[in-house]
Structures are given as C-alpha cells and as structure tokens.
Amino acid sequence: MPVDTTLVVVASRFALVVLLISIALALVRLIKGPDAADRIIALDLISMLIVAFLAIESIYAGETSFLDVAIAYALIAFLGTVALARFLMRSALRKPGNINKIGNKGTDNE
C-alpha cells in the first residue's frame, strides 16, 4: 500500500458519487425513452458506468478482485446488448409498416 492515500480516497469518493448521479440520469432515460432503441442505449451506457463504478470501488475498498468482476460484467453486458439489438432488428423486420419498404426494393437507386 502507498503511504499517503487520503487524496486517492477523497477522489474515489467524489468519483463514486458522480458515477451514482450519472447512473441515475441514464436510468431516467431508460424509463422515459420514447423508443426501444433509446432504452437499449441507456442500458448499454448503464452497464459501462457500472464497469467504471466497479473499478473505482476496487480502488476505494483496496480489493483487487473487483476488477475481475468488472471484466466479467463487461463481457456479459456486451452479450446482452448484442442480443437486444438482434431482437430489435428481428421485430423491426416483422413490423407491418416495413412491408412497403420491402415492396420498394431497388426502385430508383442504381
């Protein structure tokens, strides 16, 4: 352990508070987002913020194993985002409004 860590403790406390506020702001967008895509983006941002939060917590608590948790969480969050985007794509393909677009295929471009 380094000798004098008060500065780091103060900075990590500040960073933890700022990250909590950021997660709350992203949560507002997650709740009110007008489209499903907005919600998926908000969820992606929240998972990235949680990775950063875990890294700060690992500094603040002096526990290095939180970093492994952060890496594993980043992996799982990426899989979740990809799955949600695929789901959005599939449901967009089945939406009745897109039948017209399918009918338009290759009309006037090249």
Next chain:
Amino acid sequence: MNNILTALLLVFGSLFCFVAALGMLRLPDTVIRMHAATKAGTLGAGLILIAEAFFYAELGITLRALAAISFLLLTAPVAAHLIGRAAYYSGIRLWHKTWIDQLKDRYSAGDLPEDSGP
C-alpha cells in the same frame, strides 16, 4: 506522484462518465444520444481503469486493466453499430434539424439478409 495521477484520472474519468449520462438525458435524438453514450462513456471508463492500473502499479492489475480497456474499445463500436442499424431500421424519428440522411432511400428492408450480424 502515483496518488496525484490516480486522483486526477479518477476525477476526469468520472466527469466524462457524467457528461455521457448528461448527453444521454438531454440530447434530442436516438442516434445523437448513442454518440454521447458510446464515445464519452468509453473514454470515462477507460480513464478510470487506467487510474486503477496506476494506483496498484502491479503487473497483474495493469494487465487486467489493459485487457478490460481493450475489451471496451473493441466491443463499444460493435454494439453501437448493431444498435444503430437496428434503431434506424425500426423506424426511429430523426431530429428535425437533420438535413443529411444518406440511408433514406437506400436502406430498404429487402436488402437485409435475415441473419446478418454476429
């Protein structure tokens, strides 16, 4: 010295994360919001992980932090591209001041293979 650097990186990283969340809340349109979330969020998380590497100054921690950063840098554009395509395709409304929409007449549903993407 390491402590000062760690504290600075922590403060700047958390502020970038805050900017990302603020942009997520305040920007007008799905695609613009995605710009804020992906870029500023990745930068903030990367700065915080670098701060962790500087704080512990051990080989194992540094390697793990670098692995996490490179993983974030690899996956954030892929996820953003997937979400952006799916969002455009599911018919989001663009901001009313958008005047360039190059996909407008080119991206019809029939062009997309059913099982595109990873």
